[in-house]
Amino acid sequence: MNIEKYPSRLLENAVNEFSKLPGIGRKSALRLVLHLLRRDKEEVTAFGESLIQLRSEIRHCKVCHNISDSDVCQICSSPSRNNSVICVVENIRDVMLFENTHQYNGLYHVLGGIISPMDGIGPNELEIGSLIERSESEDIVEIILALPTTMEGDTTNFYIFRKLKDKPVKVTTLARGVAVGDDLEYTDEITLGRSLTNRVLYESSVGK
Amino acid sequence: MNIEKYPSRLLENAVNEFSKLPGIGRKSALRLVLHLLRRDKEEVTAFGESLIQLRSEIRHCKVCHNISDSDVCQICSSPSRNNSVICVVENIRDVMLFENTHQYNGLYHVLGGIISPMDGIGPNELEIGSLIERSESEDIVEIILALPTTMEGDTTNFYIFRKLKDKPVKVTTLARGVAVGDDLEYTDEITLGRSLTNRVLYESSVGK
Structure with missing residues (x-):
């Protein structure tokens, strides 16, 4: 019709x-x-x-790959942010979601997707190489993996974790307050904020 | 949130x-x-x-007030249409709905709304004057009132009918195959086509 x-x-x-x-x-x-x-x-x-x-x-921040009106985004260039912590997210929507919790003052790194062999997305299609570089060249103390709690998210978490294992940086992941299989977008701000506060060492999160 | x-x-x-x-x-x-x-x-x-x-x-056809890319729309300027019948509709969406039934070959007249005192729309806000003019100046035999079967539609039907009563033109209305209170947009094409084929004299439709 x-x-x-x-x-x-x-x-x-x-x-x-x-x-x-x-x-x-x-x-x-x-x-x-x-x-x-x-x-x-x-x-x-x-x-x-x-x-x-x-x-x-519109441009992408050359440091964190978030979208931006300038070469380096407002978050990366802000002197009041804690630049020793990087929160790794799938896309720019997730940056906005975390900013809305008002519980995070560090930096971000936008991967531009997650590893998904079914969709032909491997590590090389994502901003993983630049994340590893940032972990080496900057004074980064902690990297928080904040990817979706799906199989693809877990795969990407594990891939990044292995790449960072021998570097002098603490790798953490969101507390499992986020329901497994859920999309970050549909999580309420309190749960999302708490999962960030209660983040745990990646190793302990996979039961080792 | x-x-x-x-x-x-x-x-x-x-x-x-x-x-x-x-x-x-x-x-x-x-x-x-x-x-x-x-x-x-x-x-x-x-x-x-x-x-x-x-x-x-985008322009409006200066004859029927349907939207058009030129001064006079494709329907009004088509030599294959029956230019002795005018179907009066509320808006341009309704023109498309009737064209889709493939059961009508006459012309249209788009009122641009229906009489609705609650919304401050009276007869002067609508293209009723130009309809009366068309009924006088052109060789119009029949005018089909195809407005929604709501109170506002009935009011508008009656207002136009009174204006046309003394003119040598037959005023018809859609057969009540259209459920009373329903919006034309949600009527299926078969019902809509049938209601056009079985149109009745306005006088008999109001039970006189």
């Missing part, structure tokens, strides 16, 4: 673009586009330009 | 814009924006430009 006949090529284009987004079908896309048609021209132009700017101007 | 700290002003802008859309909260907006960040720059630019073009270049 698709709506296939559009009275305007411009309308059809916009519907096509919206329906490429995850979770938005053609009917929802049409509804959003009709909504935009009722809005002021300036507002819709601002929306369109925000998307073009987003993708063309 | 909002995600309030954004690592980038550009990211925050884009999230703000998406969350202004109906049915999209801040978490969904962030998810959509992060999805766009993973897409090619050209694709995202095309998306942004399609929105800007949509709002700045």
Whole structure:
């Protein structure tokens, strides 16, 4: 029951673009586009330009690979952050989640994914090499592995742990307050904050 | 539990814009924006430009007020359409719904809403005057009232019927195959097509 006949090529284009987004079908896309048609021209132009700017101007911090408006992100360049601790996360969304707990004052390292052979993602596709370099060149005392508690997350944890084993750095992981198999995004802030406070040595977390 | 700290002003802008859309909260907006960040720059630019073009270049047909890429829309200017029948609808979405039934070959008239005193919409805010003009100046034999079967739709139907009563034009309305109180958008195409085929004289539809 698709709506296939559009009275305007411009309308059809916009519907096509919206329906490429995850979770938005053609009917929802049409509804959003009709909504935009009722809005002021300036507002819709601002929306369109925000998307073009987003993708063309946004940069990644050259230290932690979080997204940033400058070469080095606000967190990495802040003098008030504890720069002896690095929290390793899968993506930039997770950085925001941890920042929201207000219980962490260290730095981050965004891997850009986790090891997933099924999706063709190996260690070389991720920012693991640069993490190892940071652990060597900076005064890092502790590296917190904060990856999802899934099989892929565990695999990635273990891979990084082995790479760091002989370096003079403490490797910790989130307390298992996070339910196994759960996505970090759906964990409430208190649990997430506590799992960060109660982080344990990686070795003890895998039962050795 | 909002995600309030954004690592980038550009990211925050884009999230703000998406969350202004109906049915999209801040978490969904962030998810959509992060999805766009993973897409090619050209694709995202095309998306942004399609929105800007949509709002700045789209026009309304000066005859039927449907949206159009030109002064007069494809339907009004088509020589193969029956230009003695006008189907009166609330908005452009409804035009698409009727076109999809493939059971109608006449013209349309888009009111741009229905009479709703609660929302401050009276007859003067709608394209009713131009409908009356069309019924006078063109060779119109029949006007089909295809408004929602709600109280506001019934009110608007009755208002238009009274205006057209003394003109030499047959006023019909959709067969009540459409469930009373239902939105046209959620009616299946077969029911919608049948309700168009079995349309009845407005007078008999109100039980006179």
